[in-house]
Amino acid sequence: MSQASAHVSLRGVTKTFPSAAGGELHALGPVDLDLRRGEFLAVVGPSGCGKSTLLELIAGLSPPTAGTIEFEGRRIAGDIPDGIGVVFQEDACFPWLSVEANVAFGLRKSAIEPAAKTKRVREVIELMGLTDFAKSYPAQLSGGMRQRVCIARTLVKEPRLILLDEPFGALDQQTRLLMGDEVLKLWRQTGATVFLITHALDEAAMLADRIAVMSARPGRLIDAVETNWPRERDSRIVERPEFGVITARLWKSLREESLKTIGRAK
Amino acid sequence: MTRVALYRVLVILAAVLLLELLCAIGVIDRITMQPPHLILRDLGRILISGKQNAAILKTMTNASIAFSLALLVGIATAAVLHGYRALRETLDPLFATYYAIPVFAFYPLLIVLFGLGDAPQIGIGFMLGVVAVIVNTLNGLDRVPRVLRKAALIERLGAAEVALKVALPYAAPYVLTGAKFAVAYTLIGIIGAEFIMSRGGMGYEISFAYNNFDNATMYPLIVLILAVSISINTALSWWEKRLLARRGL
Ligand SMILES: Nc1ncnc2c1ncn2[C@@H]1O[C@H](COP(=O)(O)OP(=O)(O)OP(=O)(O)O)[C@@H](O)[C@H]1O
Ligand SMILES: [Mg+2]
Numbered sequence: 059m060s061q062a063s064a065h066v067s068l069r070g071v072t073k074t075f076p077s078a079a080g081g082e083l084h085a086l087g088p089v090d091l092d093l094r095r096g097e098f099l100a101v102v103g104p105s106g107c108g109k110s111t112l113l114e115l116i117a118g119l120s121p122p123t124a125g126t127i128e129f130e131g132r133r134i135a136g137d138i139p140d141g142i143g144v145v146f147q148e149d150a151c152f153p154w155l156s157v158e159a160n161v162a163f164g165l166r167k168s169a170i171e172p173a174a175k176t177k178r179v180r181e182v183i184e185l186m187g188l189t190d191f192a193k194s195y196p197a198q199l200s201g202g203m204r205q206r207v208c209i210a211r212t213l214v215k216e217p218r219l220i221l222l223d224e225p226f227g228a229l230d231q232q233t234r235l236l237m238g239d240e241v242l243k244l245w246r247q248t249g250a251t252v253f254l255i256t257h258a259l260d261e262a263a264m265l266a267d268r269i270a271v272m273s274a275r276p277g278r279l280i281d282a283v284e285t286n287w288p289r290e291r292d293s294r295i296v297e298r299p300e301f302g303v304i305t306a307r308l309w310k311s312l313r314e315e316s317l318k319t320i321g322r323a324k
Numbered sequence: 325m326t327r328v329a330l331y332r333v334l335v336i337l338a339a340v341l342l343l344e345l346l347c348a349i350g351v352i353d354r355i356t357m358q359p360p361h362l363i364l365r366d367l368g369r370i371l372i373s374g375k376q377n378a379a380i381l382k383t384m385t386n387a388s389i390a391f392s393l394a395l396l397v398g399i400a401t402a403a404v405l406h407g408y409r410a411l412r413e414t415l416d417p418l419f420a421t422y423y424a425i426p427v428f429a430f431y432p433l434l435i436v437l438f439g440l441g442d443a444p445q446i447g448i449g450f451m452l453g454v455v456a457v458i459v460n461t462l463n464g465l466d467r468v469p470r471v472l473r474k475a476a477l478i479e480r481l482g483a484a485e486v487a488l489k490v491a492l493p494y495a496a497p498y499v500l501t502g503a504k505f506a507v508a509y510t511l512i513g514i515i516g517a518e519f520i521m522s523r524g525g526m527g528y529e530i531s532f533a534y535n536n537f538d539n540a541t542m543y544p545l546i547v548l549i550l551a552v553s554i555s556i557n558t559a560l561s562w563w564e565k566r567l568l569a570r571r572g573l
Contacts, residue, residue, distance in 0.1 A: 119474055138480050150475040153571045154493045167480050197572030208475075 064092035065251045066116060066219060070125035072276075073111050084276040086111045088125060091270065091279060093219075098245055098252045100262035102308060103272030104319035109255045110147055112277065113221050116253065117144050129219065143217030145225045147255075151196035151204045157183065158192045164211040178214055185240070186210045201228035206237075213244060220245075222254045226261065234258075235293040238265050242292060259312070263304040264296055271311045274318040281311040358539050367544035376529060376545065383514060383526040384552070386442050390449030390510040395503055397450075398457025403487050405458070406465045422455045428516060435521070445522060449513035453506035460502030464495025497571075500564040507556045515549065 072087035086108035093099055103109050115122050116129070118138040127134045129142070143164075151160055162179045170178070183192050186206040196204050205228050212220060222241075226234045242265060245252050256262050262269045263285065271281035285304055287295060295301055340360050346352045347359035358366070370376050405412040427448055434444035468491050476490040492499070518527025526545050533542035 114474070117478060119477060138477055140480065142478065144475075144478045146471050146474065148469065148471040150469075150471045152472065152475075152490065152493070154496065154567070163479060195570045195572075197570065211475075 064128075065095040065097070065130065066091075066093040066253070067128045068092070068116070068125065069127075071112075071115060071122045071127060072124040073108065073115060073120075074123045086115075086275075086277045087122075089277070089279055093251050093253065096249050096251055098242075098254070098265060098267045100254045100256055100266035100269045101272060102256060102259060102262050102269060102312065103277055104274050104312065104316045105257070106319060107272045107275045107315070108277030109272060110223055112272075113144070113223050113253065113255060116219075117142055117221055141218040142221065143212035143215050143219070144221045145205075145208050145212050145223060147223040147227065149196075149201070149204050150208050153196050156193050156195055157188055157199070157207050160196065160207050161210045161214055164214040168215065182210045182214045185213070185244075202230070202233060205229065209237075216248060217250060219251045219253070222252065224255055224257060226256070226258075234261065235264075235296075239292045241265065246289060259305050259308045260296065260301075263301055263308065264293060269304070269308060271308060272315075274315045280315070281307075283307055354539070355537060358543055362540075363543045363547055366540045367547055370541065370544050376526075376541070379524055379526050379529045379545075380548070382442070382524050383518065386446050386525070387449060387511050387514045390446045390514060391453060391506055393446075393450050394453030394457055394506045394510055398454045398502065398506070399461050399492070399499060401454075402458045402461035402465060403492065406462060406491075407483075412462070419455055419459050427451050427513065428520065431517065431520060440521075445514050445517040445525070448517045449510035452513035453510040456505035456509055457499070457502040460505070461492075461495055461499050464498025465491055467498070468494045497564050497567045497573075500560055500567070504557055504560045504564070507560065508553060511549065511553050 068089055068091040070088045070090065072089075073085045075083045075085055077083040089112065101109055101112070114120050115127060116134070118134045121135050129139050132139065152163065155163065158179060161183055162175065165175050165179070168175070180189075180192075183189055186209060188203065188206060188210065191199060191203065196207065199207070205225060209222075209225055226237055229237060238261060241252070241254075244250075254262070254265060266285060267287065268285065269283040270279050271283070272278065273280045283304060285300075343352070343357075344359050344361065347354075347357065405415065430451075431444065431448065434447050438444045438447055472490055472494060473486060476486045481489060514525070515527035515530075518525035519531050522528045526549060530542050530545050533539070533545070
């Protein structure tokens with residue numbers, strides 16, 4: 059695929075941080091990656107391999123040390139482009155705002171009129187199953203509910219690119235499957251491009267069109283698995299035989315890297 | 325009322341009754357202090373007669389100005405300092421030792437600078453209050469989780485908006501802690517300044533009454549200052565508690 063036609067395009071993207079010892083910590087890359095418009099891409103990789111770092115580079119939250127990132131044909135260099143929504147790995151609810159106000163925060167910069175805003179906020183809250191808690195404060199919610207508030211705050215903007223960093227980490231397996239279904243439905247309805255980081259191989263295999271596998275730090279792409287699922291799909295595809303094949307391949311690619319991460323490489 | 329609250333009220337009542345008793349049996353003589361019920365009666369008389377109104381008004385106005393300035397300047401300074409690490413580290417020793425400096429020592433200097441009007445008194449009140457606001461606001465700003473700043477940036481807020489809409493709201497309970505100190509400190513500054521060098525205000529009236537053995541004026545004014553300071557403090561504490569309760573703290 060040419061760089062221009064991709065929705066998001068990364069070329070030679072590298073990130074180093076100043077390390078505590080005074081040297082440099084090579085966290086990521088070089089990474090080359092293209093996301094097709096409307097594609098659902100999942101990223102798996104061992105802990106600390108640079109997944110969140112990669113997400114923040116794409117979001118424009120920090121500039122890459124080397125390489126270029128383009129979103130919709132425009133280069134991102136540490137500035138935040140319009141049309142991107144992020145759900146962070148950590149709890150990012152604003153504790154002084156009610157659930158409703160947290161979600162409405164996502165529409166601060168949007169031009170739509172107040173009545174339409176209120177309506178959209180209410181709809182998204184309902185979609186996330188938080189209607190009874192609209193007036194509650196984040197401290198009164200469970201971890202999983204808070205994560206749903208953050209997802210709602212992102213969805214309400216209807217971003218064209220959604221970056222999700224382990225958004226279901228705080229959820230139980232059943233809820234996780236159902237939230238996965240919701241995300242698939244939204245993805246189909248909005249046509250957004252989705253970039254999902256997860257540590258759950260089955261979640262990646264169930265949701266994504268394509269799964270990028272990252273090496274241990276410094277994170278590089280070591281495998282890309284096309285799932286070839288139909289666009290119309292839900293969590294029931296886990297019953298299909300291909301599902302087992304995909305997760306087995308992911309694990310095969312990852313096992314060695316994960317061993318490196320916990321210091322057991324041979 | 326909870327049991328603890330009841331105990332607290334009982335302790336205060338017991339202390340007042342003890343004073344009452346010590347005055348009644350003459351352990352504390354009338355030249356030293358009036359019994360509490362007479363202080364309250366005199367306070368009522370002063371307030372009704374209005375003869376201290378000018379002094380009360382002057383002190384409260386100056387204290388409000390000094391407090392508001394300390395709060396505004398303190399918050400703004402903290403917000404700016406938080407963004408400039410080198411500047412902040414330079415000033416850190418000043419903040420750390422600030423309350424070891426006897427500000428009143430600078431009173432002559434302030435008079436030279438600002439003249440003999442209300443300004444030097446407000447200046448001292450402000451100087452005593454402002455650093456408590458700065459230090460506590462910085463403490464709050466340090467605690468803002470990085471992910472909240474990132475979330476705000478993703479919503480395309482500019483630096484000033486991040487400070488006003490995210491960092492300061494997050495730090496609000498800490499700012500209130502600073503405000504509570506500032507109320508007490510500015511009052512100390514203003515009244516102390518009136519004590520030493522002023523022709524009016526409650527501090528001046530208290531010291532004037534003291535020099536004239538006028539206990540019927542001195543003690544009620546002291547009680548009034550206590551009442552005002554404690555009421556504002558209680559109101560701010562209540563607000564602070566509410567904000568923290570909302571966050572499950
Ligand atoms: N702001 C930073 N400053 C210094 N080092 C950082 C910073 N952010 C990340 N790192 C380092 O970069 C490496 C990758 O971190 P990152 O958070 O991207 O990992 P991750 O793949 O998201 O891990 P996990 O699956 O545990 O969330 C880590 O070694 C981390 O210590
Ligand atoms: Mg991460």
